[in-house]
Amino acid sequence: MNITLAENYGFCFGVKRAIKIAEENQNSKTYGALIHNTQEIDRLKKDYNVGLTNTLSDFKTGETAVVRTHGIPKNELKELKHRDVNVINATCPYVTKPQHICEDMSGEGYDIVIFGDEKHPEIKGVKSYAEGNVYTVLHVSELEELDLKEKVAVVAQTTRKIEEFLEIANYLIARHKEVRVFNTICNATFENQTAVKALSKKSDVMVIIGGKNSSNTKQLHAISSDECPDSYHIESPKEVKKEWFDNKHNCGISAGASTPDWIIKEVIEKIEEITA
Amino acid sequence: MNITLAENYGFCFGVKRAIKIAEENQNSKTYGALIHNTQEIDRLKKDYNVGLTNTLSDFKTGETAVVRTHGIPKNELKELKHRDVNVINATCPYVTKPQHICEDMSGEGYDIVIFGDEKHPEIKGVKSYAEGNVYTVLHVSELEELDLKEKVAVVAQTTRKIEEFLEIANYLIARHKEVRVFNTICNATFENQTAVKALSKKSDVMVIIGGKNSSNTKQLHAISSDECPDSYHIESPKEVKKEWFDNKHNCGISAGASTPDWIIKEVIEKIEEITA
Numbered sequence: 001m002n003i004t005l006a007e008n009y010g011f012c013f014g015v016k017r018a019i020k021i022a023e024e025n026q027n028s029k030t031y032g033a034l035i036h037n038t039q040e041i042d043r044l045k046k047d048y049n050v051g052l053t054n055t056l057s058d059f060k061t062g063e064t065a066v067v068r069t070h071g072i073p074k075n076e077l078k079e080l081k082h083r084d085v086n087v088i089n090a091t092c093p094y095v096t097k098p099q100h101i102c103e104d105m106s107g108e109g110y111d112i113v114i115f116g117d118e119k120h121p122e123i124k125g126v127k128s129y130a131e132g133n134v135y136t137v138l139h140v141s142e143l144e145e146l147d148l149k150e151k152v153a154v155v156a157q158t159t160r161k162i163e164e165f166l167e168i169a170n171y172l173i174a175r176h177k178e179v180r181v182f183n184t185i186c187n188a189t190f191e192n193q194t195a196v197k198a199l200s201k202k203s204d205v206m207v208i209i210g211g212k213n214s215s216n217t218k219q220l221h222a223i224s225s226d227e228c229p230d231s232y233h234i235e236s237p238k239e240v241k242k243e244w245f246d247n248k249h250n251c252g253i254s255a256g257a258s259t260p261d262w263i264i265k266e267v268i269e270k271i272e273e274i275t276a
Numbered sequence: 277m278n279i280t281l282a283e284n285y286g287f288c289f290g291v292k293r294a295i296k297i298a299e300e301n302q303n304s305k306t307y308g309a310l311i312h313n314t315q316e317i318d319r320l321k322k323d324y325n326v327g328l329t330n331t332l333s334d335f336k337t338g339e340t341a342v343v344r345t346h347g348i349p350k351n352e353l354k355e356l357k358h359r360d361v362n363v364i365n366a367t368c369p370y371v372t373k374p375q376h377i378c379e380d381m382s383g384e385g386y387d388i389v390i391f392g393d394e395k396h397p398e399i400k401g402v403k404s405y406a407e408g409n410v411y412t413v414l415h416v417s418e419l420e421e422l423d424l425k426e427k428v429a430v431v432a433q434t435t436r437k438i439e440e441f442l443e444i445a446n447y448l449i450a451r452h453k454e455v456r457v458f459n460t461i462c463n464a465t466f467e468n469q470t471a472v473k474a475l476s477k478k479s480d481v482m483v484i485i486g487g488k489n490s491s492n493t494k495q496l497h498a499i500s501s502d503e504c505p506d507s508y509h510i511e512s513p514k515e516v517k518k519e520w521f522d523n524k525h526n527c528g529i530s531a532g533a534s535t536p537d538w539i540i541k542e543v544i545e546k547i548e549e550i551t552a
Contacts, residue, residue: 165449166449169457170442170445173445174438177460178456179457181457182454183449183455184453
């Protein structure tokens with residue numbers, strides 16, 4: 001059996017990077033949940049003694065604080081450094097970038113519009129880097145209420161589609177002298193979908209790994225099924241069945257955004273074992 | 277008869293400003309035709325002894341050169357100043373602005389895309405202010421051939437519609453990390469059209485003044501006719517007919533972009549005279 005992983009699958013670049021950073025900092029604590037996956041957080045505690053706290057004051061001088069992928073507000077980062085806590089920043093570079101843009105653009109006198117969801121923790125961190133006016137919007141309609149300056153900077157902090165971002169940019173360009181548009185849209189979800197589509201075209205059986213309730217995994221499975229009818233959505237290696245691979249030669253694998261690599265690895269080993 | 281001028285009509289702001297500058301500089305010469313209207317250029321020669329030359333070397337030390345509304349290339353301006361010619365700049369501020377943007381943005385390392393027509397004289401001047409890469413495009417398809425840097429500045433030098441400008445901006449935003457969009461579209465034509473529409477709604481007779489071959493005057497007349505069926509397109513006061521105003525109370529006036537104010541004034545006087 002030829003087993004091929006999709007070109008992009010599972011954890012995104014930022015999550016993988018954060019886990020690597022946590023593993024390299026044994027006996028530390030993360031400030032807030034490092035990523036949205038409790039299995040993985042438990043593993044980091046068990047294998048690397050990386051703890052977790054949501055309380056800033058839990059960090060004492062000389063201790064190591066790992067900043068989660070979503071980032072934290074500027075003043076909290078300052079407070080940690082001020083107290084001589086050893087800060088290891090695992091903020092996703094796709095979040096750090098909008099933070100810096102907010103800081104630079106408000107410094108240059110631009111009003112700032114962030115394309116994103118006010119409720120997301122990343123946004124709280126990104127917004128905190130702006131000194132002047134900063135607004136978070138998801139739809140053009142929300143811009144109508146704002147009284148923005150002639151010079152506006154627009155930055156994305158979301159995995160939503162570029163088309164929605166362009167609508168916001170266009171509204172502003174038509175009404176302002178200068179609009180500085182930073183395309184910082186995170187393409188992770190989109191990349192996983194593009195990759196599973198390409199792989200399912202070349203495969204005669206597809207295995208998609210991820211929580212049965214995970215909407216992004218279900219979406220990967222739906223895309224895969226369109227191209228390859230023998231596509232299976234599983235959560236763990238236990239679900240893999242030998243008959244799926246009868247008379248098949250090329251098995252493609254993908255995984256949802258909250259599926260750790262070690263689960264993917266176990267699934268691959270299981271497939272290799274039963275098709276050997 | 278109530279005679280009302282459209283809120284915007286005839287010569288645009290930049291042309292009016294240039295003529296005023298020429299009138300204030302008697303015995304000077306313009307470098308290139310000041311504006312696209314020979315009647316007006318003849319009048320400036322007759323009444324103010326403002327000449328015209330297309331040859332840079334015609335200007336001697338101490339003489340006054342009036343720079344035309346469309347602007348001139350940076351090196352020509354430098355050459356005039358270098359030769360101690362007294363340079364009076366009548367370049368339209370809507371052209372000066374893109375010139376400065378080109379200069380600043382190429383200084384900051386941006387590749388520059390100008391939305392405009394390569395054949396227009398303004399473009400030659402605007403482009404000359406960029407030190408680095410600068411491209412003029414009218415359509416998105418032209419962008420496909422370019423190999424632009426991650427940071428791109430986009431500037432408009434045209435009276436074309438904002439929608440076409442947005443298409444270009446959108447193409448770039450989707451493909452580049454930062455796109456700095458300067459909405460420098462000249463709204464003069466659009467403003468005359470909006471104003472004639474509003475005025476024709478409130479008028480029972482409309483007189484639109486401008487060359488019979490002038491496409492922007494014809495467009496004003498068409499817009500006016502939609503709202504007010506008794507709309508007349510004339511070139512000179514001689515064409516005004518008394519019967520147009522029988523049983524009418526409100527006469528609206530507009531004029532094409534190449535119609536001098538003095539012709540408009542003569543038409544108004546004629547209407548006042550025959551309806552007195």
